[in-house]
Amino acid sequence: MVCCCAAASSSLSLERFSGPVTVQGRNEPLKKERPKWKSDYPMTEGQLRSKRDEFWDTAPAFEGRKEIWDALKAATVALECNDHELAQAIVDGASITLPHGTLSECYDELGNRYQLPVYCLAPPVNLISECSDEDPSDSPEPPVASKKEFQLKVRLSTGKDVRLSASMADTIGQLKKQLQAQEDMDVLQQRWFFSGKLLTDKTRLQDTKIQKDFVIQVIVNAQASAGPKASPVTSAPPPAPQ
CATH class of the missing domain: 1.20.225.20 (Ub domain-containing protein, DC-UbP/UBTD2, N-terminal domain)
Structure with missing residues (x-):
């Protein structure tokens, strides 16, 4: 539990x-x-x-x-x-x-x-259970799809469409890194959705049952992409009396 x-x-x-x-x-x-x-x-x-x-x-x-x-x-x-x-x-x-x-x-x-x-x-x-003494390799895992690549279409919340080179065995975490390299967008800014469900980093494309011509929505966290905070301004001395 x-x-x-x-x-x-x-x-x-x-x-x-x-x-x-x-x-x-x-x-x-x-x-x-x-x-x-x-x-x-x-x-x-x-x-x-x-x-x-x-x-x-x-x-x-x-x-x-x-x-x-x-x-x-x-x-x-x-x-x-x-x-x-x-x-x-x-x-x-x-x-x-x-x-x-x-x-x-x-x-x-x-x-x-x-x-x-x-x-x-x-x-x-x-x-x-993660408390088991059994070898984790013995735990049943979903079958991994082949590495045959295709062009995955993702639609950013900014309105831009991007195509990534992907295979059904890729995880969302791997694709986030690819989108980061391609669009200079930190992985922490990205929230990936398909069929109204949030996709976690460990989810594989094969688990989403996505077809090769479908589109994945990516919400970009604008707050995380905000620029560095402005440095504090030193208060100026009061003007000299006239």
């Missing part, structure tokens, strides 16, 4: 927030049962934390109120620690409404809708 003391760790759905909606006053207590789901391939605890981190790092950027996102993250950590009472107290304190008694769909007091992906609520049933 993922250590409950670790920070709640994120593919990101762009549909997790939508504008204000009308809530009919339905609010159920938070259920103790956590969802059961299976990953497309066996996932390690580190990979799960990475997916969660990606989600929580970018969640406030897609509308919604930051304080509500923070409360939802704290509630998921409490549930991971099996502290149901604390999770319920956090939800109540933030005036979050749960129409179905789960954090997968909830609303704030203004009627804004928030959705959390299942991997933030529970680990997959095929999670690989």
